[in-house]
Amino acid sequence: MKLKQLGEFGLIEKIRGTTPRGLGVLLGIGDDAAWLKTQKGSVLVTSDLLIEKVHFDLRWISFYDLGYKTLSANISDLAAMGGVPTYLVLSLGIPVDFNAEDVEEFYHGIRKLASECEVALVGGDTVASDRFFIGAFLMGHAPYSPITRSGAKEGDDLYVTGTLGDSALGLDLLKRTRGRTKSGELAYLMSRHSTPTARLKAGTLLAKEKLAKAMIDISDGLLQDLGHLCRASGVGAEVWQDLLPLSQAYQKYSGRKASLYALTGGENYELLFSLRMRDRGRLKKIERRLGVPITRIGKFVPAPQGIQVVDHQGKILPLPHGGFDHFRKSS
Amino acid sequence: MKLKQLGEFGLIEKIRGTTPRGLGVLLGIGDDAAWLKTQKGSVLVTSDLLIEKVHFDLRWISFYDLGYKTLSANISDLAAMGGVPTYLVLSLGIPVDFNAEDVEEFYHGIRKLASECEVALVGGDTVASDRFFIGAFLMGHAPYSPITRSGAKEGDDLYVTGTLGDSALGLDLLKRTRGRTKSGELAYLMSRHSTPTARLKAGTLLAKEKLAKAMIDISDGLLQDLGHLCRASGVGAEVWQDLLPLSQAYQKYSGRKASLYALTGGENYELLFSLRMRDRGRLKKIERRLGVPITRIGKFVPAPQGIQVVDHQGKILPLPHGGFDHFRKSS
Numbered sequence: 001m002k003l004k005q006l007g008e009f010g011l012i013e014k015i016r017g018t019t020p021r022g023l024g025v026l027l028g029i030g031d032d033a034a035w036l037k038t039q040k041g042s043v044l045v046t047s048d049l050l051i052e053k054v055h056f057d058l059r060w061i062s063f064y065d066l067g068y069k070t071l072s073a074n075i076s077d078l079a080a081m082g083g084v085p086t087y088l089v090l091s092l093g094i095p096v097d098f099n100a101e102d103v104e105e106f107y108h109g110i111r112k113l114a115s116e117c118e119v120a121l122v123g124g125d126t127v128a129s130d131r132f133f134i135g136a137f138l139m140g141h142a143p144y145s146p147i148t149r150s151g152a153k154e155g156d157d158l159y160v161t162g163t164l165g166d167s168a169l170g171l172d173l174l175k176r177t178r179g180r181t182k183s184g185e186l187a188y189l190m191s192r193h194s195t196p197t198a199r200l201k202a203g204t205l206l207a208k209e210k211l212a213k214a215m216i217d218i219s220d221g222l223l224q225d226l227g228h229l230c231r232a233s234g235v236g237a238e239v240w241q242d243l244l245p246l247s248q249a250y251q252k253y254s255g256r257k258a259s260l261y262a263l264t265g266g267e268n269y270e271l272l273f274s275l276r277m278r279d280r281g282r283l284k285k286i287e288r289r290l291g292v293p294i295t296r297i298g299k300f301v302p303a304p305q306g307i308q309v310v311d312h313q314g315k316i317l318p319l320p321h322g323g324f325d326h327f328r329k330s331s
Numbered sequence: 332m333k334l335k336q337l338g339e340f341g342l343i344e345k346i347r348g349t350t351p352r353g354l355g356v357l358l359g360i361g362d363d364a365a366w367l368k369t370q371k372g373s374v375l376v377t378s379d380l381l382i383e384k385v386h387f388d389l390r391w392i393s394f395y396d397l398g399y400k401t402l403s404a405n406i407s408d409l410a411a412m413g414g415v416p417t418y419l420v421l422s423l424g425i426p427v428d429f430n431a432e433d434v435e436e437f438y439h440g441i442r443k444l445a446s447e448c449e450v451a452l453v454g455g456d457t458v459a460s461d462r463f464f465i466g467a468f469l470m471g472h473a474p475y476s477p478i479t480r481s482g483a484k485e486g487d488d489l490y491v492t493g494t495l496g497d498s499a500l501g502l503d504l505l506k507r508t509r510g511r512t513k514s515g516e517l518a519y520l521m522s523r524h525s526t527p528t529a530r531l532k533a534g535t536l537l538a539k540e541k542l543a544k545a546m547i548d549i550s551d552g553l554l555q556d557l558g559h560l561c562r563a564s565g566v567g568a569e570v571w572q573d574l575l576p577l578s579q580a581y582q583k584y585s586g587r588k589a590s591l592y593a594l595t596g597g598e599n600y601e602l603l604f605s606l607r608m609r610d611r612g613r614l615k616k617i618e619r620r621l622g623v624p625i626t627r628i629g630k631f632v633p634a635p636q637g638i639q640v641v642d643h644q645g646k647i648l649p650l651p652h653g654g655f656d657h658f659r660k661s662s
Contacts, residue, residue, distance in 0.1 A: 026373060026477075027477065027479060030480075030563065031412070031479050031480050031481075031563070032377060032408040032409070032412050032480070032546075032547060032548060033375040033376055033377035033409055033411075033412045033414060033471070033477075034375070034376045034377070035373060035374075035375055035376075035412070035473060035477050036374050036375075036376060037372060037373050038369040038372055038373055038374055039372075041368060041369055041370075041372075042357060042366060042367060042368050042369055043366075043367050043369055043374060043470075044364040044365070044366055044367075045364055045365045045367060045418070045420055045453065045454060045468075045470070046363060046364035046365070046454070047420045047422050047454060047455055047456050047466075047468060048422075048456055049422040049423075049424060049456040049457075049458050049466060050458075051424060051458055051459075054458060054460070055458070077363040077364050078363070078364055080363040080364075081362070081363050081364050081366070083364060087376070089376060089378045089468060091378055091379075091380040091466050092380075093380060093382060093464065122376065123376060123377070123378060124378055125378055125379055125380040126380075127380050127381075127382055127385060127386070128382075128385060129382050129385070129462075129464070130461060130462065131460075131461065133424065133460070133464075135378075135380060135422050135466030135468075137376075137378060137420060137468040139374075139376070140364070142366060146357075146358065146364070146366050148358060148362050149361075149362050149363070150362075215363075216363060217363060232361065232362070
């Protein structure tokens with residue numbers, strides 16, 4: 001059924017009918033505002049705006065995956081603070097000739113991850129628009145002191161969770177195969193783009209153990225997000241290119257793009273963090289509990305040095321262009 | 332300066348630099364998430380999505396007014412729960428050829444009302460888009476038990492704050508004068524459209540005194556919003572057309588549109604609420620403290636009767652079409 005037949009309130013009723021109430025939700029979808037329990041006297045809030053053709057292309061991603069990914073990207077922002085997600089508010093701009101079934105598929109993707117992470121969908125808004133777009137607001141709570149971007153010091157180690165570049169390469173593959181998913185290693189790379197996993201457990205554990213002193217998730221690309229962290233902390237950083245963690249599949253298929261995507265590929269959703277050198281032993285000990293490999297990929301240096309990528313001989317490599325600024329055209 | 336010259340991060344820096352930190356903000360704009368104090372172990376959350384040419388037209392409204400109005404509309408949703416606004420997250424889709432100054436004007440309008448109501452701007456997102464659009468997410472706290480839409484009973488009185496139809500008529504006038512503001516009564520009507528006032532004080536007081544049993548703000552039009560309230564409460568309603576409160580300016584200039592706009596005009600941001608008959612005396616007593624006229628305009632009846640508009644002889648009048656459904660074309 002087309003949305004123009006179902007109508008806005010019909011759609012809201014459908015969404016409402018299939019949305020479980022959720023933990024802590026005193027009043028959910030359907031009133032002027034949602035009313036929600038909070039913990040420890042504070043909340044964490046993050047938001048994301050995703051537009052068709054800018055942030056995603058429905059030729060390469062299904063509605064279900066897009067829903068899943070939307071929530072995952074926002075959970076990743078909370079994970080980067082050491083927080084835990086709780087409530088989601090979702091606003092959608094939807095072309096009137098979309099099928100209601102597609103929008104429901106989108107919500108299924110949202111709901112899949114939401115139920116895994118105990119996130120409740122508590123409200124939102126839907127309006128007609130030329131392009132599909134998504135405004136997501138995710139709330140969470142902070143079981144431990146949140147980790148900001150500003151706690152890195154000169155001399156700290158630079159660590160990253162998981163592997164780099166998979167998502168960017170996965171998108172390449174999706175484009176090349178026109179969205180048809182493959183099996184095996186290719187499927188792995190594609191899924192890293194379509195249904196990425198936020199490092200929620202790692203984020204909370206690093207906060208609990210007070211190991212990460214500054215942390216950010218990689219959404220715009222390693223170098224760009226490292227830049228945000230360095231500016232907030234007032235330091236520079238040296239990145240050791242040869243130590244960047246790359247998945248087997250990535251090594252096999254990335255070819256000439258290997259270092260480019262690892263350094264600048266966005267939507268990676270790994271966590272980048274600083275660690276005091278004295279905490280290396282403690283980090284090692286809890287690495288298994290983190291549930292994800294963590295790799296030392298550089299160190300923080302004085303601010304005037306900026307960000308440098310060096311090879312194993314210490315030679316400074318040219319910085320690749322990349323990362324995402326929405327108002328600038330890439331050259 | 333065009334936005335494509337300033338860039339996304341340049342814009343964020345500008346906004347951040349001119350945003351005061353705000354009460355209760357433990358961590359504001361510029362990290363992966365904002366960290367915010369909450370009161371009484373709960374929060375109220377509302378959101379709104381506004382798109383150029385659908386919800387507003389930059390020919391009739393200035394960037395400053397649009398900012399003011401965006402926040403006002405969201406405050407109105409919290410007021411309708413008896414809540415108090417605290418934190419705003421704002422996501423903007425902005426055409427790349429917009430002037431940065433216009434976007435700053437928009438933020439000035441936001442900030443004007445935000446400082447009046449002690450709302451802190453705590454985060455958001457900006458992306459390039461074809462049309463200007465605004466995703467607002469407003470949090471608040473509930474000093475008293477929130478008033479939902481579902482508490483109205485058969486036999487209750489139906490009340491409304493302020494006057495009806497001014498905003499719709501104001502928009503008509505703005506279109507006719509091509510956005511040039513007038514003085515006197517015309518200016519009043521236009522301002523009711525461009526910089527509406529949310530009934531914040533009335534909302535909280537009605538909650539504090541436990542007078543309103545069900546409440547909603549009029550954003551889609553009296554009849555449509557009354558419909559939402561009736562459905563949620565499982566009742567019907569009778570509206571007395573001759574008692575609808577109309578401003579002097581409205582009576583003078585509305586002409587043939589008088590009852591149409593009063594019944595269906597959107598963006599009115601008055602509060603519509605149910606009152607037990609036994610509370611009439613108590614309501615009368617605190618009317619002056621409410622800071623706004625309140626008028627009894629009907630009563631709640633059994634659900635099967637639906638919503639009826641009647642004249643002073645009790646004659647049922649034909650229901651006008653109107654109110655807003657975003658996925659349906661108006662006939």
